Amino acid sequence: MRQIASFISSVLPGKVTQRHLPGEEGVWIFIFGDMMIFAVFFSTFMYYRGENLEIFQRSQALLNINLGTLNTLLLLASSWFVVIAMEAVRQSRIKLAANLFSGAFLFGLSFCLVKIIEYSEKVSAGYTLNTDLFFTLYFVFTGVHLFHVILGLIVLSLIIRSCRNDEVTGDKIRFFEGGSCFWHMVDLLWIVLFPLIYLVD
Template sequence: MSSEQHVLSREKNDILHPPGGILIWILIFLEVITFMIALSVFAYMRSRNAAMFAESQAMLNPLLGTVNTIVLLSSGYFMAEAVRKLRAGLLKLSVRYTLVTILLGLVFIAIKSFEYSQKIEHGIGLEYNTFFTFYWLLTGFHLIHVSVGIVILVFIYFSLRKGRYDARDHEDVETGAAFWHMCDLIWMLLFPMLYLIN
C-alpha cells in the first residue's frame, strides 16, 4: 500500500471509528442528554420560583466555581496534549501530561469538597430547598463522573509508564480522554446555570 493509500485508509477508519471507539461516544451522548434534561427541569422550576432560586444562588461561591472551571478546563487541555504526544511517539511527555491531568482532577475534587463542607456547616443540605436539591444532585453526580475519570486516568498513567501504549496502539488512552472531556463539557453546562444565570 502506498503512503497516500495508507493516509486515505486511516482517514476512512477515523470516520467510521471516532477516537476512543463508538461506544464511548454513545455513552457521552447519553450522559450529556441526561444532564441537559435535568438542567431543563431546573430552568423550568427556576421560572416558577425565581426569587427563591436567586436567593439560593447568592449563597454559592462563584469564585470557587470559577477556579474549578479553570482547573477542569486546564486538565482537559493537558489530557488532549497527552493524547497528541502519544500519537507523535513522545511517550514520556504523554505520561507527564496524563499525571498533570490527574493532579488537576484531584484539585477539582478538593475545591468541590471544600465547597460542600461550607454548605454542610451552614446546614444547607439536599432538602434545604428546591434549588439546593438540584445543586447537590447535579454537582454530586458530576463529581462521581470526575472521580471515575480519575480512576480511569490513573490506570492509563501506569499503563503508559509500563509502555503498554504507543503511537500505533492508543485507543484506550483516547477513550479515557474522551470520558474526561465529557466531564469538562458537563461542568461547562452546570457552572453557568448554577452559579451565574439568574
C-alpha cells in the same frame, strides 16, 4: 518544563492528519447517553427555576462563586493537558504523555478537593439537600457530576499506568482516546453546569 514547552511549540502549528473517530464506538454511545441525561438535568433545573424564581435567586446568592470559578479553571487546564498528552502519544513520546496525563489527573483531583471544601462550607452554614428546591438540585446535579469526575480520574490513572508499564499499541491508543473523550465530556458538562447554577440571573 522545558521539554513540555518545547513539545507544545512543536504541535501548535499543527499537521494535517487523517481524521478518524477517536476511541471505541461503545465509548461514544456512553458519552452521548450521558449527555442526554444531563440535558434532562439542565432542562429540569431551568423549569423549576422559572417556577420558583425568588427562591432560586436567594439561594444562588449564597453560593461561593470564587470556588466555582476556580473549579472551572482547574477542569479547563486538565482538559488542555489531556489534549497535548494525546498528541504526545501519537508522536510516541510516551514518557512525556505520562507526565502530561499526570498533570491532568492532579488538576482533576484538585477539582474534587475544592468541591469538597465548597460542600463543607454549605453544610456547616446549614444548607443541605433539604433546605429548599435550589439546594436539592444543586447538591444532586453537582454531586452526579463529581461522581463523573471521580470516574474520569480512575480512567486517567489507568492511562498513566499503561503509559509507564506497557507498550503503547493501537488498542492502547484507542483506550487513551476514549478515556480522553470522556474527560472532555466531564469538562463540557461543568462548563454548562457552572453558569447555569452559579451565574444565571
